[in-house]
Amino acid sequence: MALINRLDTRSADFRQRLDRLLAYEASEDASIDRAVADILLDVRNRGDAAVLDYTRRFDRVDAAGIEALEIPLADCAAARDALPAAQRAALEAAAERVRAYHERQRAQTWTYTEADGTVLGQQVTPLDRVGLYVPGGKAAYPSSLLMNALPAKVAGVAEVVMVTPTPGGVRNPLVLAAAAIAGVDRAIAIGGAQAVGALAYGTAYIPAVDKIVGPGNAYVAAAKRRVYGTVGIDMIAGPSEILVICDGATPPDWIAMDLFSQAEHDEMAQAILLCPDAAFLDQVEQAIARLLPTMPRADIIGASLSSRGALIQVADLFEACDIANRIAPEHLEISTDEPERWAGLIRHAGAIFMGRNTSEALGDYCAGPNHVLPTARTARFSSPLGVYDFQKRSSLIHVSDAGAQTLGRIASALAHGEGLPAHARSAEYRLKP
Numbered sequence: 001m002a003l004i005n006r007l008d009t010r011s012a013d014f015r016q017r018l019d020r021l022l023a024y025e026a027s028e029d030a031s032i033d034r035a036v037a038d039i040l041l042d043v044r045n046r047g048d049a050a051v052l053d054y055t056r057r058f059d060r061v062d063a064a065g066i067e068a069l070e071i072p073l074a075d076c077a078a079a080r081d082a083l084p085a086a087q088r089a090a091l092e093a094a095a096e097r098v099r100a101y102h103e104r105q106r107a108q109t110w111t112y113t114e115a116d117g118t119v120l121g122q123q124v125t126p127l128d129r130v131g132l133y134v135p136g137g138k139a140a141y142p143s144s145l146l147m148n149a150l151p152a153k154v155a156g157v158a159e160v161v162m163v164t165p166t167p168g169g170v171r172n173p174l175v176l177a178a179a180a181i182a183g184v185d186r187a188i189a190i191g192g193a194q195a196v197g198a199l200a201y202g203t204a205y206i207p208a209v210d211k212i213v214g215p216g217n218a219y220v221a222a223a224k225r226r227v228y229g230t231v232g233i234d235m236i237a238g239p240s241e242i243l244v245i246c247d248g249a250t251p252p253d254w255i256a257m258d259l260f261s262q263a264e265h266d267e268m269a270q271a272i273l274l275c276p277d278a279a280f281l282d283q284v285e286q287a288i289a290r291l292l293p294t295m296p297r298a299d300i301i302g303a304s305l306s307s308r309g310a311l312i313q314v315a316d317l318f319e320a321c322d323i324a325n326r327i328a329p330e331h332l333e334i335s336t337d338e339p340e341r342w343a344g345l346i347r348h349a350g351a352i353f354m355g356r357n358t359s360e361a362l363g364d365y366c367a368g369p370n371h372v373l374p375t376a377r378t379a380r381f382s383s384p385l386g387v388y389d390f391q392k393r394s395s396l397i398h399v400s401d402a403g404a405q406t407l408g409r410i411a412s413a414l415a416h417g418e419g420l421p422a423h424a425r426s427a428e429y430r431l432k433p
């Protein structure tokens with residue numbers, strides 16, 4: 001099998017080949033969805049016992065009871081205090097930058113008063129209780145904990161419950177430390193569809209939440225899709241994706257490593273390069289072949305690149321932007337001169353990284369914007385996780401005496417038109433003779 005797929009937009013079968021790369025294996029998807037449906041039903045019926053069984057099976061955690069899966073907040077504080085100074089400083093610096101960025105997203109209650117004294121507006125309130133999914137199967141994600149928890153805290157959510165799988169029962173000290181730094185209220189060592197089910201339906205031990213946010217693998221994404229409606233969800237943030245548009249003037253090793261950076265998350269991750277220069281695509285392919293064997297996660301990267309990755313030759317950067325809009329990637333790197341010019345042509349991308357210095361990895365950890373982003377082409381209609389995901393809006397209406405006369409006549413006419421006389425009369429009662 002080729003190291004990575006090579007495509008050319010001039011080929012007759014280009015569209016077909018691209019569509020095949022973008023689609024999940026349909027059979028795989030359906031089998032994942034079936035497995036997830038069974039797990040959710042079981043959690044709904046058997047509660048904590050089911051959660052415990054799946055945690056034993058999928059995460060190999062030999063817990064005596066569900067209580068043993070609670071991660072005490074004191075352990076989180078101790079993990080923070082025990083971190084090597086450089087790691088603690090890096091985590092705190094990242095947290096500060098992410099907090100500062102998200103402070104700008106907080107919406108405020110607003111009102112305005114009409115000429116007759118009627119007041120209209122919107123009251124903004126935080127959610128009561130949210131569940132944060134912090135992935136932990138193939139890697140541990142303290143950065144995702146910060147990205148989930150800090151906007152919730154900025155929004156003023158009263159209770160933040162974090163779940164994360166701990167394969168083999170190993171609790172990652174950086175994840176625990178991040179929980180202390182972000183100030184989560186509860187932390188539970190469970191993951192996968194069973195954790196999503198427990199948070200959605202509630203069990204005797206695990207409280208039902210109002211909304212579940214956070215990224216995860218295909219099982220987590222399928223579970224979130226299925227519980228939507230019982231609880232809110234943020235978006236489908238599944239296996240990571242990177243699309244790079246390059247003019248051919250960035251060092252090929254940099255681009256190869258940028259592709260690796262997302263491919264190393266998951267065999268199902270997707271890394272694609274668009275470039276008009278065939279010789280540059282050859283150089284990147286050679287860099288991939290040379291660098292891949294040096295990577296500790298070469299197996300995952302190799303599987304991701306050969307099944308879902310691609311180097312695509314385009315006619316020019318305009319065509320590259322058109323294809324980017326079709327792919328609607330989670331992350332888009334524009335590694336060119338004048339990146340703002342090309343960014344102006346992008347309509348669909350979770351996050352846009354501009355210029356040769358801006359590696360996507362900086363956004364994963366510490367640039368400030370959220371790294372929980374829509375995947376699988378959902379950037380066509382979804383946005384990055386933000387403070388707005390943890391706030392709700394209620395409309396405000398306070399009608400004055402004069403307003404009741406004007407609005408009452410309009411409402412009455414429309415209510416009669418709809419054949420709803422109680423509505424009409426309710427408005428008419430307030431009319432002055």
Ligand SMILES: NC(=O)c1ccc[n+]([C@@H]2O[C@H](COP(=O)([O-])OP(=O)(O)OC[C@H]3O[C@@H](n4cnc5c(N)ncnc54)[C@H](O)[C@@H]3O)[C@@H](O)[C@H]2O)c1
Nearest residue numbers: 135136137138165191192215216217239240265266372373
């Ligand atoms: N889009 C984003 O913002 C973003 C951010 C960070 C990570 N990610 C993605 O999150 C994902 C993390 O995945 P992960 O696997 O490391 O951790 P994860 O926590 O998402 O998944 C681990 C869980 O998957 C479940 N699982 C695994 N195999 C299963 C099976 N055969 N049957 C039923 N359940 C099974 C288990 O319950 C396990 O606890 C990656 O795809 C990564 O690319 C996305």
Ligand SMILES: N[C@H](CO)Cc1c[nH]c[nH+]1
Nearest residue numbers: 141143144240241364371
């Ligand atoms: N790239 C991931 C989002 O798709 C986020 C992440 C966390 N750690 C490293 N990367």
Ligand SMILES: [Zn+2]
Nearest residue numbers: 240261262364
């Ligand atoms: Zn990443």
